[in-house]
Amino acid sequence: MAHGSGYFKTTYEADMALVDTRLRRLTLAALVVLLAALPRVASPFSLELVTQTALAAVGALALNVLTGLAGQISLGHAGFLCAGAFTVGILVESVKAPPLVTLPAAALVGALLGTLVGVPSLRLKGLYLALGTLAMHFVVLYAASEYQARWGFNTGVSVPAPTIAGIRFRSGLQWYYVLVAFAALTTLLSVNLTRSRVGRAWMAIRDREIAAASLGIAVARYKLLAFVASSVVTALAGAVWAYYRSFVSVEAFSFFVTIEFIAMIVIGGMGSTLGALLGASFVTLLPYGIDAVVGALAPGGAAPYWLFPLKFGAFGLLMALFLLFEPLGLVGIWRRARTWIVLWPLRYAPLRSAR
Amino acid sequence: MQAVAGVVVLASLYVLLGVGYVLVYRASRVLNLAQGDLMMVGGYALFAAVTTVSASPLIAVPLALAVGAAAGVVVYALLMRPMAGHPVFAAVLVTVSLGILLRVAVVLVYTDQARYPLPAMDLGNPPVRLPGGAAVSTLDALTVISAAALLAGLLAFLRLSRLGIRMRAAAERPLLAAQRGIDFHALFALSWALASFAGALAGVLYASNVRLDPSLGILGLKAFAVALVGGLDSLGGLVAGALIVATVEVLTIRHVNPLLSDVSPFLCLLAMLLVRPWGLWGTREELERV
Numbered sequence: 001m002a003h004g005s006g007y008f009k010t011t012y013e014a015d016m017a018l019v020d021t022r023l024r025r026l027t028l029a030a031l032v033v034l035l036a037a038l039p040r041v042a043s044p045f046s047l048e049l050v051t052q053t054a055l056a057a058v059g060a061l062a063l064n065v066l067t068g069l070a071g072q073i074s075l076g077h078a079g080f081l082c083a084g085a086f087t088v089g090i091l092v093e094s095v096k097a098p099p100l101v102t103l104p105a106a107a108l109v110g111a112l113l114g115t116l117v118g119v120p121s122l123r124l125k126g127l128y129l130a131l132g133t134l135a136m137h138f139v140v141l142y143a144a145s146e147y148q149a150r151w152g153f154n155t156g157v158s159v160p161a162p163t164i165a166g167i168r169f170r171s172g173l174q175w176y177y178v179l180v181a182f183a184a185l186t187t188l189l190s191v192n193l194t195r196s197r198v199g200r201a202w203m204a205i206r207d208r209e210i211a212a213a214s215l216g217i218a219v220a221r222y223k224l225l226a227f228v229a230s231s232v233v234t235a236l237a238g239a240v241w242a243y244y245r246s247f248v249s250v251e252a253f254s255f256f257v258t259i260e261f262i263a264m265i266v267i268g269g270m271g272s273t274l275g276a277l278l279g280a281s282f283v284t285l286l287p288y289g290i291d292a293v294v295g296a297l298a299p300g301g302a303a304p305y306w307l308f309p310l311k312f313g314a315f316g317l318l319m320a321l322f323l324l325f326e327p328l329g330l331v332g333i334w335r336r337a338r339t340w341i342v343l344w345p346l347r348y349a350p351l352r353s354a355r
Numbered sequence: 356m357q358a359v360a361g362v363v364v365l366a367s368l369y370v371l372l373g374v375g376y377v378l379v380y381r382a383s384r385v386l387n388l389a390q391g392d393l394m395m396v397g398g399y400a401l402f403a404a405v406t407t408v409s410a411s412p413l414i415a416v417p418l419a420l421a422v423g424a425a426a427g428v429v430v431y432a433l434l435m436r437p438m439a440g441h442p443v444f445a446a447v448l449v450t451v452s453l454g455i456l457l458r459v460a461v462v463l464v465y466t467d468q469a470r471y472p473l474p475a476m477d478l479g480n481p482p483v484r485l486p487g488g489a490a491v492s493t494l495d496a497l498t499v500i501s502a503a504a505l506l507a508g509l510l511a512f513l514r515l516s517r518l519g520i521r522m523r524a525a526a527e528r529p530l531l532a533a534q535r536g537i538d539f540h541a542l543f544a545l546s547w548a549l550a551s552f553a554g555a556l557a558g559v560l561y562a563s564n565v566r567l568d569p570s571l572g573i574l575g576l577k578a579f580a581v582a583l584v585g586g587l588d589s590l591g592g593l594v595a596g597a598l599i600v601a602t603v604e605v606l607t608i609r610h611v612n613p614l615l616s617d618v619s620p621f622l623c624l625l626a627m628l629l630v631r632p633w634g635l636w637g638t639r640e641e642l643e644r645v
Binding site: 124126130131132135139141142149255266306309312313323 | 625
């Protein structure tokens with residue numbers, strides 16, 4: 001939709017189009033060209049950063065569907081990731097299952113776990129639900145560490161590079177394409193969910209559950225659907241993570257991972273697809289940015305012991321600052337900037353009735 | 356007998372930690388996920404006082420507790436008061452980032468190596484024989500005594516003193532209480548101070564009894580399972596919740612699997628959420644209010 005001037009859609013096709021203005025088509029085309037051409041110009045390290053960001057974006061988009069759209073607070077995101085990753089790890093380790101088996105299996109495990117956690121959400125609200133999902137996280141982690149301890153994988157389970165249709169995925173370049181495509185697909189899914197009946201139902205439930213119910217929305221069904229949709233995507237992300245890292249270990253899925261994903265959607269802007277993407281990039285790249293700054297200020301020498309706490313602290317501080325001063329997140333800043341540009345040189349939009 | 360003593364000691368530690376959750380939750384409906392980290396800060400305040408001010412526990416311990424209480428007021432004024440009017444979950448997330456910041460501050464000053472304040476105070480921790488053949492360490496016994504004293508003091512304060520009655524009024528009917536001229540911000544700051552004081556007390560005892568390291572905050576997460584089992588807004592329920600969770604935990608360590616013991620508080624929490632989400636003695640309407 002064009003911003004600031006009016007609403008010019010005249011056909012249903014125009015209304016349903018994903019990208020509707022010429023500027024947006026151009027931006028999208030430029031983005032696709034940039035992502036496709038990046039491997040030719042960028043260093044392997046920056047390619048690796050984009051790959052990691054893409055993987056984080058999938059997780060953030062999934063959490064955004066659950067928390068941002070449907071308003072169901074989850075503190076168990078790392079648990080879903082862990083379940084997906086360990087499904088792959090266990091299947092590969094015990095029966096040498098190919099990825100075409102393990103990935104659907106991970107999705108299925110995610111769906112089951114999502115239903116399991118979703119059912120209490122029919123009765124619990126807000127903080128109580130968050131506590132339930134947190135408890136789920138610890139239970140999943142316990143199950144995974146029990147598996148590790150019992151089968152003798154004390155440090156973790158290693159996962160060999162997957163082969164699909166004769167292609168063995170192991171180079172950084174391959175993973176770059178796979179994960180960027182995965183993130184793009186998830187973005188498409190998220191955008192389409194937002195503007196469909198399901199997404200509107202979720203937002204109605206988020207904003208006022210009783211009003212949503214009295215409008216004829218099946219609250220219980222849609223809440224469950226939100227949990228299942230989010231956990232399936234998250235478990236898939238966990239499964240792909242396992243292949244990408246070629247190693248699965250419980251330590252990688254601590255409560256802090258959940259906090260990181262929550263920080264992504266808080267810093268990006270709750271409930272917005274663009275926000276989840278921005279937040280995922282921001283949180284993933286922040287530690288590397290700090291590395292670069294510290295490296296530029298004090299060249300050479302080993303990393304000082306305070307570097308890790310510094311990254312950790314910058315993350316905590318930024319999260320607090322966004323919550324306190326910019327609750328709409330990066331997307332809120334972007335929207336304000338856009339309004340400012342559209343209205344310039346005026347400061348306020350004219351009254352709606354005056355249009 | 357030894358198992359019973361173990362349960363009581365663990366339950367007392369949980370009570371000391373859980374008091375913080377209950378006080379803050381009653382006042383402002385915010386779940387303070389930084390409670391465990393406030394406890395850790397209390398422990399490090401003791402260590403700092405011992406190493407820089409005086410090795411005498413008579414000076415160092417009150418100093419650490421005062422620092423703890425003051426930290427609560429500062430946290431409220433800087434972080435929680437600006438969150439008034441925001442969604443409760445946003446305030447909860449602010450406490451999460453507070454926990455991160457506290458941990459970072461401690462690591463930056465003291466690194467992440469374990470510290471032992473008790474030897475620094477030149478004190479020992481001799482075992483105390485109990486009737487029935489059980490034995491606990493002196494500090495274990497002190498933990499039980501402090502938990503009982505803190506709980507009795509708080510109950511008396513809330514029942515009898517003017518300020519305590521105001522706190523209960525503000526928790527029960529915020530609008531009505533505000534109209535009667537009760538200063539909410541002072542009361543909220545007071546609950547944060549009390550919560551942080553209780554956390555610091557737990558930290559001082561735990562640090563002297565076991566050890567001090569920046570990952571102590573994890574204990575706080577377990578204690579909040581305790582607070583929920585008892586009912587998030589009930590001090591009396593806290594005792595029952597702590598005893599239940601501690602019993603389950605000690606039993607799983609002894610008879611099932613030590614690995615499971617870290618998870619058992621959360622299993623209790625899940626069971627409670629399925630049966631009585633508002634906890635043993637919690638107020639039922641809480642669920643709708645969140």
